[in-house]
Amino acid sequence: MSDVLPDKAQPAPERDALEPDVYPVREGIFARVRHTETWRSVFRHPHLDTPRGRALQSFSNVFLHIYPVKVPARVLRFRYSWRLGYIAAVLFGILVVTGVYLMFFYTPSVTSAYGDMQQLRTGVGFGQLVRNVHRWSAHLMVLVVVAHLVRVFLAGAYKRPRQFNWVVGLGLLVITLIFSFTGYLLPWDQLSYWAVTVGTNLVDYVPVIGNLLSGLLIGGEQIGQATLVRFYALHVAVLPGALGLLLMVHIWRVRKDGFAVKRGGIGAFSEGASEVAMDPPVPAETAMAETAVVTEDGRRVRLLGVVDRESVTAEERLTDDTVFTWPHMLVRHVVVGLGVAATVLALGVAFAAPLKDIANPNLTPEPAKAPWYFVGLQELLNHFDPLVAGILVPTGVLAVLAVLPYIDRNPATEARNRKVAISAFVIILVLAVVLTVVGLAFRGPGWKFVPPWDHNYIEM
Amino acid sequence: MALSRRNLLRNGWKACGGLLASAAAWTTWELLRPLTTNAAGGKIKVGSAADFAAGTATYVREGRFWLANADGHLFALSQKCPHLGCRVPFCESSGRFECPCHGSTFDIGGEWIEGPSPRGMDRHPVSVDGDILVVDTDKKITGPDHGAKAFFSPAKGPSCREGS
Numbered sequence: 001m002s003d004v005l006p007d008k009a010q011p012a013p014e015r016d017a018l019e020p021d022v023y024p025v026r027e028g029i030f031a032r033v034r035h036t037e038t039w040r041s042v043f044r045h046p047h048l049d050t051p052r053g054r055a056l057q058s059f060s061n062v063f064l065h066i067y068p069v070k071v072p073a074r075v076l077r078f079r080y081s082w083r084l085g086y087i088a089a090v091l092f093g094i095l096v097v098t099g100v101y102l103m104f105f106y107t108p109s110v111t112s113a114y115g116d117m118q119q120l121r122t123g124v125g126f127g128q129l130v131r132n133v134h135r136w137s138a139h140l141m142v143l144v145v146v147a148h149l150v151r152v153f154l155a156g157a158y159k160r161p162r163q164f165n166w167v168v169g170l171g172l173l174v175i176t177l178i179f180s181f182t183g184y185l186l187p188w189d190q191l192s193y194w195a196v197t198v199g200t201n202l203v204d205y206v207p208v209i210g211n212l213l214s215g216l217l218i219g220g221e222q223i224g225q226a227t228l229v230r231f232y233a234l235h236v237a238v239l240p241g242a243l244g245l246l247l248m249v250h251i252w253r254v255r256k257d258g259f260a261v262k263r264g265g266i267g268a269f270s271e272g273a274s275e276v277a278m279d280p281p282v283p284a285e286t287a288m289a290e291t292a293v294v295t296e297d298g299r300r301v302r303l304l305g306v307v308d309r310e311s312v313t314a315e316e317r318l319t320d321d322t323v324f325t326w327p328h329m330l331v332r333h334v335v336v337g338l339g340v341a342a343t344v345l346a347l348g349v350a351f352a353a354p355l356k357d358i359a360n361p362n363l364t365p366e367p368a369k370a371p372w373y374f375v376g377l378q379e380l381l382n383h384f385d386p387l388v389a390g391i392l393v394p395t396g397v398l399a400v401l402a403v404l405p406y407i408d409r410n411p412a413t414e415a416r417n418r419k420v421a422i423s424a425f426v427i428i429l430v431l432a433v434v435l436t437v438v439g440l441a442f443r444g445p446g447w448k449f450v451p452p453w454d455h456n457y458i459e460m
Numbered sequence: 461m462a463l464s465r466r467n468l469l470r471n472g473w474k475a476c477g478g479l480l481a482s483a484a485a486w487t488t489w490e491l492l493r494p495l496t497t498n499a500a501g502g503k504i505k506v507g508s509a510a511d512f513a514a515g516t517a518t519y520v521r522e523g524r525f526w527l528a529n530a531d532g533h534l535f536a537l538s539q540k541c542p543h544l545g546c547r548v549p550f551c552e553s554s555g556r557f558e559c560p561c562h563g564s565t566f567d568i569g570g571e572w573i574e575g576p577s578p579r580g581m582d583r584h585p586v587s588v589d590g591d592i593l594v595v596d597t598d599k600k601i602t603g604p605d606h607g608a609k610a611f612f613s614p615a616k617g618p619s620c621r622e623g624s
Contacts, residue, residue: 164587194546201545215494222524222540230492362521364546365619368561378544382562382576446563446621447576 056326064330068255070322071329075259083336084148085254088176089247090340093139098134106186108232110225113188114358121355132348138180139460140344142373145176149401152426156413163405165253168246170402175243177373182235184371185228191459196231196367197223202370202377205390222361246265354459365401366445368458376432379439382447397428506593509534515568517550517557523597525584526550526557530569530611536584536595537570542603543577545569551620555613558620565619569611570603580604 034046044060058069058395074080105124106116120127127265149169151159185196200223201386203214219226323329356365370378380389408421415422444450444457452458504523512518517528518539526537528550537557541548546561556573557566564575571580580603584595 105623194561197546198544201543204545216492218494219492220494222545226494362547364549364560366560368544370544378562381544388576408492446558447561448563 040380045372046180051324054326057326058324064326066251067325069325071325072259073321073323076323076328076332078332082147082151083333084144084151085250086333086336087340088141088144089251090337091137091344092145092243092247094137094341095141096346097135098137099129099236101130103236104133107226108186110188110228113186113228116353117187117189128352129348132351132353135346135353135460136347138183138349139372142176142180145173148191149173150429154368154415154422156418158405158413159408159413160405162253162257165250165257166405167402168250168253170398172243172246172250174398175239175246177238179235179243180373181371182231182239185223185231186235187355188228188359189354190356190359190363190365191354192363193223194365195459196227198368198378199370199374200227202381202390203375205381205386205389207387224361290389367443367447367457369439369443372436372440374458375439376436376444379435379443462486467481480566502596502598504595504597505589506536506595508591509588509593517568519550523584523595525595525597527593527595528568530567530568530614533569534586534593535570535613536586536597537566538582538583538584538600542579542582544576550582553617554619555616560621563621567612571608571611572606573612575602579606580608 034043045053045056048056055069056062058067068448102120105120105127107113117131120131152166152169181196181199184199185192200214200218203217204210206213215221217227217230218224219230314320367376377394378388380393383389384393410418410421411416441452441456441458442449462569476543504520506518506523506527510531512527512534514529514532517526519526519539520536523536524539525598526539526548528535528537539547541559541561541564543559543562546559548557548559548564548566550556551558555568557570559565559575559577562576564577566577566581567573569580570583582603583601584597585599585601587594587596594602
């Protein structure tokens with residue numbers, strides 16, 4: 001070997017020889033523990049408050065490796081992204097933890113599910129609180145994911161080169177909605193039973209395969225044991241896996257596609273460094289007139305051609321505006337994460353998750369509303385033909401959103417240069433919000449108009 | 461593309477992958493297709509035609525349908541509203557079916573009168589076996605379109621809905 005590759009055959013230097021300053025010998029029991037082979041097999045290097053130490057911190061830690069080692073300083077500002085994607089991820093984490101707790105006390109059976117909920121409420125220490133936190137986090141997650149989408153749209157951050165990540169994000173939104181919807185049924189009370197009845201019957205309006213789809217979803221003619229088990233399996237196994245997987249892709253792509261950062265003089269959020277013209281170009285005829293000139297150092301040079309102005313450029317010098325993720329970004333994320341946890345905990349303490357009477361297929365409550373994120377669709381169904389309201393509008397909106405980054409060829413990201421896109425989006429958004437608010441708060445028995453100050457029919 | 465050994469093998473692997481995917485899809489479908497045992501409950505004997513007076517609707521719990529006598533015509537009307545699947549109750553005072561969820565109203569024959577329902581109430585076929593009426597709840601006849609008014613009559617009295 002050493003004959004063939006003499007340079008590479010050198011034995012690797014001892015770690016301490018390579019980094020003599022890494023483990024400065026100090027007195028004391030902890031210093032000696034940190035010197036042991038065991039400790040150093042777990043933590044490859046100590047905390048060093050140097051640029052190198054901070055980079056090593058990211059390189060050698062699988063969890064920190066989610067982050068880039070350095071991020072542009074502007075990313076640190078709260079208003080850069082409002083941390084909405086991160087907040088949604090934190091909420092998902094809270095939902096996983098509280099959800100696993102709830103699984104210990106829940107059996108997906110029509111005979112025992114409701115009893116389990118009551119038992120959780122009265123007989124399990126902190127059971128009600130964990131359920132409350134789970135429910136409010138779920139509602140909040142839907143809200144935050146939608147807000148994330150709105151924010152990314154308004155910032156124009158879905159444009160090249162981030163088109164595909166926008167589509168992945170859309171998939172995450174759909175999974176989040178199904179997640180929340182499947183969880184809605186599990187308490188098996190009147191609220192969950194009829195909300196899911198109304199929600200799954202929306203699927204019946206899909207042409208041709210509607211009945212088949214709703215049959216697959218609920219496992220029969222009407223909601224029963226088969227539905228409960230299906231929703232449970234989706235909720236605790238299939239969807240967490242799908243969401244986790246897609247979330248990995250999503251975060252990975254954020255890193256690989258680059259942060260949407262305003263740079264240089266041309267359009268904000270443009271991909272790379274901007275190009276600027278250097279000297280004003282010499283007019284072609286002037287330049288060609290003197291075909292041979294003597295330069296300062298005495299050489300004769302001849303102009304052979306004139307190139308277009310555009311190519312006489314130089315890269316604007318990039319100032320290094322990046323900062324280390326550890327600790328700058330991480331500290332902010334910890335603070336926001338704790339804030340989210342505190343918020344849902346406060347919500348859980350203040351408001352109890354509803355539990356109505358046990359589900360009764362023979363008693364329809366007045367009115368029966370879909371879960372709040374689908375109630376806009378239900379309201380729309382009240383005004384238009386089912387094919388339009390139930391199918392064309394929701395699938396149309398989703399389809400347009402999915403192909404949006406590929407059909408929107410406008411490279412601009414500022415609102416003033418995207419008047420059509422922004423106005424169309426805002427109009428649809430306002431319509432969706434109005435429909436949802438009307439359906440949620442202003443509809444009473446028989447879907448008649450009842451303002452919430454007369455009677456409150458809001459159910460969450 | 462020439463049929464080299466490499467291409468043959470490459471396409472062979474793709475074909476195997478496709479077969480495997482079809483097998484997985486078939487298995488998934490067989491496992492997850494709607495269970496027939498969860499259907500409403502086969503053929504149900506509901507008694508003699510004379511038991512059901514004109515203008516009344518009787519609820520048959522085991523089949524989840526209403527047996528309605530509309531001017532001598534007997535219909536087995538599915539309780540499931542064609543709109544969004546709520547259970548449609550019969551209102552004795554108005555003599556109509558009134559869905560509490562979203563305000564769809566149907567006449568005694570299950571024909572649409574008002575509300576968001578896209579059609580009249582769905583029906584099950586009724587047959588006579590000797591003197592006994594038999595309703596086949598496994599079969600469903602899609603309800604009549606909005607135009608049907610064969611059994612329409614003005615409301616007999618006040619609606620059962622809250623606040624109306």
